[in-house]
Amino acid sequence: MSDLRLRRSVLYMPGSNARALEKAKTLPADSLILDLEDAVSMEEKELAREQVCAAVKGGGYGHRELVIRVNAPQTPWGEGDLRAAIEAKPDAILMPKVSSPAVLESIADHLEALDAPDSIAVWAMIETPAAILNIHEIAKARRDRRTRLTCFVLGTNDLAKDTWAQLVPGRVPMLPWIMLTLAAARAEGLTILDGVWNDISDVDGCRVECRQARDLGFDGKTLIHPNQLEPANTSFAPTEEEVRRARLVIDAFNLPENAKRAAIKVEGRMYERQHIGMARRSVVWSETIAARDAGAKA
Ligand SMILES: CC(C)(COP(=O)(O)OP(=O)(O)OC[C@H]1O[C@@H](n2cnc3c(N)ncnc32)[C@H](O)[C@@H]1OP(=O)(O)O)[C@@H](O)C(=O)NCCC(=O)NCCSC(=O)C[C@H](O)C(=O)O
Numbered sequence: 622m623s624d625l626r627l628r629r630s631v632l633y634m635p636g637s638n639a640r641a642l643e644k645a646k647t648l649p650a651d652s653l654i655l656d657l658e659d660a661v662s663m664e665e666k667e668l669a670r671e672q673v674c675a676a677v678k679g680g681g682y683g684h685r686e687l688v689i690r691v692n693a694p695q696t697p698w699g700e701g702d703l704r705a706a707i708e709a710k711p712d713a714i715l716m717p718k719v720s721s722p723a724v725l726e727s728i729a730d731h732l733e734a735l736d737a738p739d740s741i742a743v744w745a746m747i748e749t750p751a752a753i754l755n756i757h758e759i760a761k762a763r764r765d766r767r768t769r770l771t772c773f774v775l776g777t778n779d780l781a782k783d784t785w786a787q788l789v790p791g792r793v794p795m796l797p798w799i800m801l802t803l804a805a806a807r808a809e810g811l812t813i814l815d816g817v818w819n820d821i822s823d824v825d826g827c828r829v830e831c832r833q834a835r836d837l838g839f840d841g842k843t844l845i846h847p848n849q850l851e852p853a854n855t856s857f858a859p860t861e862e863e864v865r866r867a868r869l870v871i872d873a874f875n876l877p878e879n880a881k882r883a884a885i886k887v888e889g890r891m892y893e894r895q896h897i898g899m900a901r902r903s904v905v906w907s908e909t910i911a912a913r914d915a916g917a918k919a
Pocket residue numbers: 632633634635640641642644645656659660746748775776777778779780816817821844845846847
């Protein structure tokens with residue numbers, strides 16, 4: 622079973638927006654991406670870096686995983702962002718526009734040279750046509766522990782920009798790329814997060830896309846506004862019915878009469894032993910979510 626850390630809702634915010642950085646301390650997001658890249662204008666890059674690093678160092682975000690998205694290494698801010706982010710010690714650093722494993726190897730060299738704490742992971746944005754074409758090679762970078770790669774984040778806005786594919790409900794134009802990226806992530810044991818839903822005014826549309834993302838196999842969805850948190854948190858949680866059925870399957874395989882059976886019938890459906898792992902995951906997820914909710918209310 623892969624890492625079961627909750628990442629149902631992963632909220633971006635511009636590092637230049639002090640109000641958003643503060644408000645995030647109270648929002649029901651599993652993870653936060655404090656952005657220094659595309660959500661920040663050139664004029665505010667330095668301010669954003671200062672504010673984000675001060676926020677991460679200052680803490681107060683509770684259970685929320687903190688991720689800093691830096692500017693790409695070849696930009697005027699890339700080197701400084703990386704240095705400052707390492708000093709702030711977030712849970713992860715998100716690299717934008719990763720198009721080949723070479724970028725991750727070069728980041729690994731930098732992290733080593735800057736003596737980055739082992740606790741900092743590296744996440745990679747998958748958002749260029751070249752990344753899609755190189756996707757398994759990029760995912761395989763995880764095998765080299767030096768890269769610290771643990772997570773892919775889909776950047777559907779940049780993908781739409783560079784491919785001319787339209788962002789339409791149902792996402793038919795992008796499904797082949799999405800599924801290829803998912804397969805590469807799962808093959809190499811990476812977490813994978815869906816891209817953003819841009820229409821902040823359409824919460825129902827966001828909910829539909831969250832459910833699709835869950836059905837496609839994502840761990841969670843990246844978000845841009847607090848009103849998208851509830852749809853994501855709800856959609857990526859197993860339903861009560863799923864958990865009830867999962868417990869039934871686990872219990873049924875534990876019965877002495879089923880000890881040597883590879884396949885059994887439960888409530889009219891066939892289950893093989895491989896389904897036990899999926900059933901356990903649903904139960905563990907629901908218990909983890911219940912514990913998180915109880916903690917939030919306490
Ligand atoms: C889009 C926004 C600029 C809208 O902001 P605003 O006009 O302030 O919205 P509201 O008045 O509705 O906000 C209500 C309150 O919620 C707070 N808020 C809003 N957004 C956030 C947020 N993201 N995080 C935390 N808090 C937020 C407001 O401060 C209000 O609070 P209060 O003062 O108490 O009333 C804004 O939503 C925004 O900036 N969103 C994030 C944009 C962003 O980060 N974009 C970059 C990531 S998307 C991307 O690049 C993906 C990828 O790379 C790709 O290529 O696809």
